[in-house]
Amino acid sequence: TFAKLPAVDGDILVHAEGPNNGLPIKVADLNDKITRAWPQGKDNKGNTVIKKDEPNNLLIIYKFPVAELVAPTDLKGTDQGVVAYSGICQHLGCQVGDNASKPETILCPCHSGAYDPRAGCKVIGGPPPKPLPQLPIKLDGDGVMATAPLEGPYFGLTDSDWKALLEEAKT
């Protein structure tokens, strides 16, 4: 169903938890800690649908001082320090979270996989085999809009499965 398709260009990001669950994320809601989000798009009947029926569509989004974002972040896919990634660990698919003891890093609670969200979510510890893929975004008024799909498959998909899914999402 549409609600399982991944984020594509033009989707807006909505809160995935908390008091504003289901409402569009505002830039003012963001900071240097994880905000969890779902993509929301329009199906072919024009209905607005939150794409949360696929748990691997979960995203994380931050706002950092612009100068803190460094390679290999895709800077063209960021706007005023706002940057978004898949929220699902590339090791075995757990939800990643903030790291209380090392706040500048992401920690996966399952097997201590660690990522650097200011540097393209490259792996900096533990078993994950690859970075969390980035979701290119731009600011849209006071909200956040995807400008392209995730830059690589989310957890559990091969490159070719991902390509096929994107084809489906674009039609």
Ligand code: FES
């Ligand atoms: Fe994240 Fe294993 S699932 S480190």
